[in-house]
Amino acid sequence: MRKVVALIIAFAVVSTTVYVCFFLDRLAPSIELSSAELIYKFSMDNTSNKSNLSENNILLSGAVTTVKKSALIVDKKIFCKFKNGISDVKVGDTIRLLGKFIGYDELFQEYKLNDCSIVNQ
């Protein structure tokens, strides 16, 4: 009986560790970039580099050039869509935000970040 209990506990510990590691690994990485650095990294014709951008969260800093209902345009080139509405942000503000890079929009010639949230300075 003790063996079974020990086995169950061991299994629970191992599975919890694997689960935590898996999710920490997914949550943790973020690359800090300016708008110009993001554009430069994307412009380098290298698939592994591009997937590196989208696999990590991007911590972007730049100046707000347009404010919309649930999105901001940073440095005229980066379209950042927010999870929730935006408050207390105006054109000209310098901000830092965390988002997920999804690619380049050829229609509007903008780089897109999804699920953004503002990070306190």
Place this chain on the structure above:
Amino acid sequence: MKQFIPFLLIVIGFSVPLNLQAQQQYLTRNGIITFDSKLNSFVPVKAENSSVSAILNVDGGEIAVLALVKGFSFKNSLMEEHFNESYAESDIHPKTTFTGKISNFDIQDSKTCLFSGVLSFHGVEKQLNEIPLIVEIKNNRIGINGEFQLVVSDFDIKVPRIVRSKIPEKIYVSINLDLEKLNN
């Protein structure tokens, strides 16, 4: 020089209305495209992209829609990863587009119009014919809604035999655009 003046006037006369016409565009960056297998499975194959870009030229009814493949979000993050890596191969084919013309489009009238054009996904172009779209004209806004069906095997998507039974053959795609007038 005097010989050229009438010629110049004609050129300017033609180009001014053309420019005005070119300004009659409506656009959005927050369009929504969802795809859904509509099958009652344990883990539904359903995803939504709510950052779809679209531009509509009012005069000719031409429309261009672009969705970044990585913008499709699934409830199940593992399914999203598989979709991007194995099926849509979004690093190689990062976008899906939808370009064509809405026939019998009229800026004065809300009605059902027909879209014909080309849908491109996973590097494959598929002709779409007469897809009904509900076009709703509001104050300086145009709403476009519609749904159509696609066959997964048309898009050169390699499905491993082991999961073939879990991947639906048909997918329902719905599109929802709220376009606003381009201010110049």
